[in-house]
Amino acid sequence: MKRQTYTFRFVEFMPKVLDEGALYVSMTYATASHRCFCGCGMKVVTPLSPTDWRLTFDGDSLSLYPSIGNWSYPCRSHYILRGNRVVWAGPMSDTDVRAVRDADVRDKRRYYHQRLDPQAAPVPSAVLPSAHASARPPRWWRRMLDWFR
Structure with a gap:
C-alpha cells in the first residue's frame, strides 16, 4: 500500500532490516535509506552529495530533493519526500528517464571538473556528450522544479 507519510531516524549505521515507513539518515556516511514507499519492500539508497x-x-521534519525515481525496480515508483510527507509524482517514460540520467551525468562531470580545477572556466554543456543534449527538460520536470521554487 502506498504511504502518504514517513518518519525519520538519524543513525550512524543503516540497520540490516529497515522498518516500513521509516527514512534512515546517516550523516556520518552521507546516506539516506528506506524501503520503497509504494509498498513493494525494495531497499532504496539515496546518497547525499552536491550532485x-x-x-x-x-x-521537526525532513525532506529530500530531488524526487526519487525507482526506475530500475519493477514498481517504477516516483515520489518526493517533503516535510515527512510522500508526494506521489507521475510516471515517466523510458525516454524521460534517459534524459534525466543523462542530465545527472552532465551535472556530475561539470561539478567535479570545477572541483578539480577551481580556476577553470565552467565546462559548456556542448562539450559534454549526451544523447539528449538538445532536448528541453520534459514538461512534468519543469513543473516539479517550479513547485520547489
Whole structure:
C-alpha cells in the first residue's frame, strides 16, 4: 500500500532490516535509506552529495530533493519526500528517464571538473556528450522544479 507519510531516524549505521515507513539518515556516511514507499519492500539508497540528493531538516521534519525515481525496480515508483510527507509524482517514460540520467551525468562531470580545477572556466554543456543534449527538460520536470521554487 502506498504511504502518504514517513518518519525519520538519524543513525550512524543503516540497520540490516529497515522498518516500513521509516527514512534512515546517516550523516556520518552521507546516506539516506528506506524501503520503497509504494509498498513493494525494495531497499532504496539515496546518497547525499552536491550532485545527488540534498537533505533539509528543520528540527521537526525532513525532506529530500530531488524526487526519487525507482526506475530500475519493477514498481517504477516516483515520489518526493517533503516535510515527512510522500508526494506521489507521475510516471515517466523510458525516454524521460534517459534524459534525466543523462542530465545527472552532465551535472556530475561539470561539478567535479570545477572541483578539480577551481580556476577553470565552467565546462559548456556542448562539450559534454549526451544523447539528449538538445532536448528541453520534459514538461512534468519543469513543473516539479517550479513547485520547489
